Amino acid sequence: MMEKKLLGSTLSDVAISDIDLRPGPFSMSFGFDLEPLKASIGRFGVLNSPYLLKGPDRKFIVVAGYRRLLAARELGWPDTACQIVPDTFPPFEALLLNLNDNLTHRQLNTIEKAMVLKRLTRCLKWEEIIKDFMSILGIPANRQTLEVFLGLEELEETIRVSLAAERLSLRVAGLMTGIGRDDRLRINDLFTTIKWSFNQQWEAAQMLIEIASREGRSIKELIDEKEIMEVLGNDGMNNPQKVKSVVKILKARRLPSLLEAEKLFKRGLARVSLPLGVRIIPPAFFEGIDYKLEIVFRKGQELREKLAVLSHLSGLEMVTDFWRGMEPR
Amino acid sequence: MRQFKISRILIERGAENDSLAKRILRRLPNIPVENVEPHKRAPGEDIEGMDKMSLRIIHFRGEFLKPCPGTRRYMCCGYQILNVGINCPMECSYCFLQSYINQPSLRVFGNLEDKLNVIGEIIDSSPDRIFRIGTGEFTDSLSLDYLTGWSDFLLPFFSHRKNCILELKTKTSSIKPLIESRYRKGIIIAWSLNTPRIIAKEERRTASLRSRVLAARQCQEAGFVLGFHFDPLIHYPGWEEDYEEIVQLLERYIDPEPIIWISLGSLRYMPDLKWTIKGRFSGTDIFDGEFVRGLDGKFRYFKPIRVEMYAKLSERLKKWYDDLGVYLCMESDDIWGQSLGWSPGNSANLATYLDGRVRKLVGH
Numbered sequence: 180m181m182e183k184k185l186l187g188s189t190l191s192d193v194a195i196s197d198i199d200l201r202p203g204p205f206s207m208s209f210g211f212d213l214e215p216l217k218a219s220i221g222r223f224g225v226l227n228s229p230y231l232l233k234g235p236d237r238k239f240i241v242v243a244g245y246r247r248l249l250a251a252r253e254l255g256w257p258d259t260a261c262q263i264v265p266d267t268f269p270p271f272e273a274l275l276l277n278l279n280d281n282l283t284h285r286q287l288n289t290i291e292k293a294m295v296l297k298r299l300t301r302c303l304k305w306e307e308i309i310k311d312f313m314s315i316l317g318i319p320a321n322r323q324t325l326e327v328f329l330g331l332e333e334l335e336e337t338i339r340v341s342l343a344a345e346r347l348s349l350r351v352a353g354l355m356t357g358i359g360r361d362d363r364l365r366i367n368d369l370f371t372t373i374k375w376s377f378n379q380q381w382e383a384a385q386m387l388i389e390i391a392s393r394e395g396r397s398i399k400e401l402i403d404e405k406e407i408m409e410v411l412g413n414d415g416m417n418n419p420q421k422v423k424s425v426v427k428i429l430k431a432r433r434l435p436s437l438l439e440a441e442k443l444f445k446r447g448l449a450r451v452s453l454p455l456g457v458r459i460i461p462p463a464f465f466e467g468i469d470y471k472l473e474i475v476f477r478k479g480q481e482l483r484e485k486l487a488v489l490s491h492l493s494g495l496e497m498v499t500d501f502w503r504g505m506e507p508r
Numbered sequence: 509m510r511q512f513k514i515s516r517i518l519i520e521r522g523a524e525n526d527s528l529a530k531r532i533l534r535r536l537p538n539i540p541v542e543n544v545e546p547h548k549r550a551p552g553e554d555i556e557g558m559d560k561m562s563l564r565i566i567h568f569r570g571e572f573l574k575p576c577p578g579t580r581r582y583m584c585c586g587y588q589i590l591n592v593g594i595n596c597p598m599e600c601s602y603c604f605l606q607s608y609i610n611q612p613s614l615r616v617f618g619n620l621e622d623k624l625n626v627i628g629e630i631i632d633s634s635p636d637r638i639f640r641i642g643t644g645e646f647t648d649s650l651s652l653d654y655l656t657g658w659s660d661f662l663l664p665f666f667s668h669r670k671n672c673i674l675e676l677k678t679k680t681s682s683i684k685p686l687i688e689s690r691y692r693k694g695i696i697i698a699w700s701l702n703t704p705r706i707i708a709k710e711e712r713r714t715a716s717l718r719s720r721v722l723a724a725r726q727c728q729e730a731g732f733v734l735g736f737h738f739d740p741l742i743h744y745p746g747w748e749e750d751y752e753e754i755v756q757l758l759e760r761y762i763d764p765e766p767i768i769w770i771s772l773g774s775l776r777y778m779p780d781l782k783w784t785i786k787g788r789f790s791g792t793d794i795f796d797g798e799f800v801r802g803l804d805g806k807f808r809y810f811k812p813i814r815v816e817m818y819a820k821l822s823e824r825l826k827k828w829y830d831d832l833g834v835y836l837c838m839e840s841d842d843i844w845g846q847s848l849g850w851s852p853g854n855s856a857n858l859a860t861y862l863d864g865r866v867r868k869l870v871g872h
Binding site for chain 2: 322323326357389392393433434435436437440463464465466467468502503505506507
């Protein structure tokens with residue numbers, strides 16, 4: 180047997196059946212595809228030995244190399260060479276060993292990062308984790324973000340799979356920890372059955388939560404309403420069109436007065452026959468008082484012609500806050 | 509008078525000999541005291557809960573008198589903030605300090621009294637200018653008065669000056685030290701008012717609406733000039749009836765003539781604050797209204813909603829008395845015109861208008 184100086188581990192052949200292959204206290208693997216690793220190990224063997232620690236029930240606990248051992252088991256190997264760390268090996272060191280092993284090989288997904296942070300909370304204060312570990316994991320080092328990550332473990336498996344596969348926004352998942360199970364599963368379903376950008380997910384999730392609060396209904400009920408279901412089931416629409424339509428439906432419910440003002444503005448402007456390629460843009464949310472004029476042209480001559488038309492256009496002087504005086508809804 | 513529970517006193521290095529520190533230690537003889545380093549978080553100072561049972565005494569090295577930061581692209585009134593401390597023992601869900609300051613514990617500045625001469629020099633160096641000064645921007649002016657004794661030295665200091673007023677803004681009914689003092693001139697006692705529903709749901713540990721109005725009446729009877737602040741106005745089904753209830757209470761108990769001003773301001777918040785609030789007050793529904801991003805980046809109610817609230821409330825106040833000095837806090841010229849039927853046009857004119865109220869009601 181060879182002895183490693185730094186860790187004090189010893190290399191030994193260990194029967195796979197003697198290893199506890201449930202995700203243990205040090206493993207940080209989630210949502211992975213084992214097939215490429217199985218193919219590699221099947222052809223070249225285990226290139227880096229897994230690390231094990233003797234557990235209290237005499238079975239070995241995986242310190243590092245969880246996926247390699249799973250692959251070996253699936254390949255039907257009876258045993259494999261492993262590094263056994265001493266029984267006195269501190270759990271925090273085992274956790275760091277696993278983390279370093281993983282970080283040198285691959286990118287951790289969101290759930291795996293959450294697993295790391297959760298395990299670190301058993302050994303360290305939040306301040307230490309924020310200061311020493313969050314930036315190593317490539318995430319903003321602050322308390323709020325740490326809270327979001329620590330909350331992910333409470334989420335259902337399907338939601339965690341969506342997060343790991345980057346089909347669901349982390350910010351939305353952060354919101355999900357504050358709502359009921361059925362509601363968050365329905366949101367996950369909505370955001371993963373058709374493709375949304377993370378910004379669109381964030382916008383829609385906020386609107387769903389706030390509409391539900393405002394109308395005293397569940398989020399699930401809102402999503403399952405006929406209007407949204409018809410959009411989702413409309414075969415004549417592509418994904419971006421569906422997303423846009425759902426956002427529009429939610430916006431009309433969340434900001435009815437703003438939508439009414441937009442309608443009034445469009446209606447008012449429709450009475451003015453603006454030349455092609457000319458647009459009047461109202462202030463954002465009608466909050467300011469300055470309007471903008473946009474003229475699209477290719478040559479100066481075209482610009483001059485459009486300006487001439489505009490200067491004589493009747494009704495232009497009537498352009499105003501068409502929405503003013505409306506009753507809020 | 510309501511006394512809030514203080515479980516420990518944190519004295520920052522450098523504040524041990526400040527007069528306010530000595531006074532607090534005398535008034536809280538049996539509370540554990542810990543010496544802490546400036547700018548360092550003390551053990552157990554929890555940022556999430558804001559640690560409102562720890563009283564931290566700070567030897568403040570910044571400027572005690574500063575202009576109100578106001579906000580970009582909206583009109584501001586030219587108010588001056590007297591920095592007496594940060595945070596208060598009450599728990600208003602919408603409080604901007606949760607993200608603006610982001611520091612836990614009740615923080616009071618131990619050397620305030622020792623630095624009054626500096627403040628005096630600033631005020632006296634501009635005798636033609638009126639300084640409208642308040643302590644209620646970063647804390648409640650009266651909630652910790654029973655410990656700090658702010659009113660014991662601030663009232664005589666400001667009352668003797670001819671070109672300034674001191675506004676003490678509160679959500680408490682803790683007026684005993686004021687009533688017992690013999691200083692009135694130049695002192696404005698102002699209450700932040702909201703509907704019973706908002707007070708019950710969103711302004712925890714504050715005095716009820718009725719207690720506030722009754723305390724205001726007592727102050728008025730004792731000779732103080734009053735101010736009121738309907739801020740933040742919160743829009744919800746039934747808001748109109750509920751705000752009507754406030755005006756009716758005022759009508760019943762307050763003489764409108766010597767009111768110096770009544771401000772109206774609607775709920776506004778920086779984007780990040782929303783999630784901080786939702787995290788700390790999960791049951792809040794203050795964000796259910798229609799908010800859009802304003803010109804300064806803060807979220808505000810969509811314009812027609814603000815106009816409707818300001819117009820209806822100011823109209824109702826006008827019915828009570830037509831010279832209440834109603835003004836809008838952090839609003840645009842456009843909103844002023846649509847809601848109140850007039851506008852000062854810019855911040856300088858708004859300041860002039862409010863200075864005029866001081867001359868008229870206080871006599872400076």
